[in-house]
Every structure is written in C-alpha cells, then in structure tokens.
Amino acid sequence: MTLEQLRVFIAVAERQHLTKAAEAINLTPSAVSASIKSLEDSSGVQLFDRVGRGIQLTANGRAFLKEARETVSRASAAARFLSDLAGLHRGHLEIQASQTIVNYWLPQRVMRFRERYPAITVGVEMGNTVSVAEAVISGDAELGFIEGEFEHPLLSSKVIAEDQMLVFTMSGWIDSTIRAEDINRYPWVTRERGSGTRSFFETSIQHLGFAAESLNVVLTHPSNEAVLSAVRGGGCVACLSQAVVEPFLASGEMIRLPLDLPPRCFSILRHRDRALSAAAAEFNASCHAETDG
Structure with missing residues (x-):
C-alpha cells in the first residue's frame, strides 16, 4: 500500500466517480481504476460497489476512509516538517478562501509573498465560508480566509481587513x-x-x-x-x-x-492545535502586518 494509492482512494471516495476523481488528481481514469483494484486485491477488502455505471463506498470503504485521510494528513505533516528544516528555501503553502477574497483581496498578497520567497509554491482553492473552515479543520489547508467571522473550538480566527x-x-x-x-x-x-x-x-x-x-x-x-x-x-x-x-x-x-x-470583516483561520509550516507562518504574519500597519 502506498500514499499514492491512499490519495487515489480518497479522491474517488469523496466524489463517488472515477472520471471526476481522475480529473481532480491529474490521472487517467484507467490509472485510477487500476490503483483502486490493486489496493482492493492486495488487501483482500472490497472498498467500492460498482452499481450500474456508478461507484459507491462499501461499509468497509467508509470505515477505511477516515484512516486513509488521517494517514495522508500525517504524511503531509511530515513533509511540512522537512520543509521547515530547510527554512523558506523550499516548501508549499495550501490556502483556501471564499470567493470575494480569492478574486479581489488575496491575489496581490500571494504575488508579493511569491516575489519574496520564489521557492515556495502556493496553492489557492476557492469555497464558501463553511467549506473553507472545514478544509482548515481537516488539514487540507493550513490557512483559510473568509468573509465575516467563524467560531469553532478547533479554529483560531483573527480579523485582517474590512469590506463594504x-x-x-x-x-x-x-x-x-x-x-x-x-x-x-x-x-x-x-x-x-x-x-x-x-x-x-x-x-x-x-x-x-x-x-x-x-x-x-x-x-x-x-x-x-x-x-x-x-x-x-x-x-x-x-x-x-x-x-x-x-x-x-x-x-x-x-x-x-x-x-x-x-462594514464586514475578512478573517484568517488556522487550526488551534497544529503548528504552522514556516511558509504559512510567514504568510500569516505578512497579512497581519498589513492590518497592524
């Protein structure tokens, strides 16, 4: 079993569709299908039911999904740790933000960050307030940017800008x-x-x-x-x-x-119990510096 197989499994499980999963992770549908079959064959556990032209998680598949997500999340944490050891000379920052922020507030700030740290890659995905918060909670994003505020026991929320x-x-x-x-x-x-x-x-x-x-x-x-x-x-x-x-x-x-x-506020979300990578900490600090200044 490999991390790549787990990532493929998670993509298919979340979308319940081979082709959509393949598009999301930049693989061919045949490669996705082969990966799922290899995982099922090697484990001896059927993870999906093929229903007509569709695909659905079995009870075993649903039980395994939580473990797969946690394993991939732990692997990502290990990769971030190694990136931290290298300082800001390499690494990746994953951000999720709501629409208005993605389209009108965030781009120039990401570009300024990339100018200062060209070796750091930045991924930005768009969602609404609820999906952004869920991404930070699950570890799919280190930082989230939302319109308004959001209260959750696992999240820290700080105001960074105002909007009318x-x-x-x-x-x-x-x-x-x-x-x-x-x-x-x-x-x-x-x-x-x-x-x-x-x-x-x-x-x-x-x-x-x-x-x-x-x-x-x-x-x-x-x-x-x-x-x-x-x-x-x-x-x-x-x-x-x-x-x-x-x-x-x-x-x-x-x-x-x-x-x-x-006026409404723009807020930055982070997980209360997870340490930020060096890249996330620096980007977080730069956003707060603009507010403080």
Whole structure:
C-alpha cells in the first residue's frame, strides 16, 4: 500500500466517480481504476460497489476512509516538517478562501509573498465560508480566509481587513431615491446558504429592522458572477461586496440603493492545535502586518 494509492482512494471516495476523481488528481481514469483494484486485491477488502455505471463506498470503504485521510494528513505533516528544516528555501503553502477574497483581496498578497520567497509554491482553492473552515479543520489547508467571522473550538480566527457591502440593481429599473424600508418589496437574488456574503447580509438587515424571511428571494446562486448576471438581466436587487460591484456602478450600468450596511470583516483561520509550516507562518504574519500597519 502506498500514499499514492491512499490519495487515489480518497479522491474517488469523496466524489463517488472515477472520471471526476481522475480529473481532480491529474490521472487517467484507467490509472485510477487500476490503483483502486490493486489496493482492493492486495488487501483482500472490497472498498467500492460498482452499481450500474456508478461507484459507491462499501461499509468497509467508509470505515477505511477516515484512516486513509488521517494517514495522508500525517504524511503531509511530515513533509511540512522537512520543509521547515530547510527554512523558506523550499516548501508549499495550501490556502483556501471564499470567493470575494480569492478574486479581489488575496491575489496581490500571494504575488508579493511569491516575489519574496520564489521557492515556495502556493496553492489557492476557492469555497464558501463553511467549506473553507472545514478544509482548515481537516488539514487540507493550513490557512483559510473568509468573509465575516467563524467560531469553532478547533479554529483560531483573527480579523485582517474590512469590506463594504452594497445593495444594488440595474440602472433605470427602479429609482435610486426609494426609501430603504421599501426595499423588501422587490425581488432579490442572493448567494447560496453557507456563503459568508449571504450570512453577513441576513444578519445586517435584521439589525436594521428587516427580517431576512420577509425578502422576496427569487434566485440563489453559488457565485458573485452569477448574481451579477442575474441582476444585469433586470428585475431584481442584490447585495455584494463593493469590490465586486464598483466597476458597474462607475460605468453607470448599475446603481446603489440606499440601504447602508455596516462594514464586514475578512478573517484568517488556522487550526488551534497544529503548528504552522514556516511558509504559512510567514504568510500569516505578512497579512497581519498589513492590518497592524
């Protein structure tokens, strides 16, 4: 049994699909299938049921998944330890962040870090607040960046920046001078549940005297771009980060509506009980230095 076989097994188990797993780990479907067969043959344990054209974990497979994840996580920890011994002359940093941060806040900071430490590779994956927190808890990411704050006994959360949320719609659809208390009469398009953008918005309007349940939400979308596209189609109102909406306000394509929301924070997450690699510690420190400065 090899670590590569365990990584293949985890990829297939998480996706329940050979081809999708193969794409995720940059192998051919035949190589993935052969790896799973070799693991099953060598152990004498059937890990998957082949159901029609699909694949599902057996009871033994589900039991083994936890051990496989822990083994791969321990191996990654050992690799990070060796990287630490070499200081910042080599190594890898894995980050997960929510959409607005990935697209508008994080890129320039990652590039500055890479300029200072060109031998350190950086991987960035995108998710929503919940999935980012889960990645840090599981060890899939050393650092997580989210909109708002997140409380969990295994996580340390520190505010590193502020962001402004804006309520907006297409220019010419409704009057930008309408009263704020009338906004709940219009159709809304929002981000999905689990998104920091949606969570912050719902909490903020409750503090302003609106019930989130009173809004006429006609569409939910999993990305900022999809929300923008829906608003551009006309006939709805939305709330996104100023960084996302500003270019459309500047061009006159969209207008800001008079519902003033408080600033929201960007937070950095790390595991309370895991030591950071040298690369993660340095990147974490650089983000905090910007805030302190």
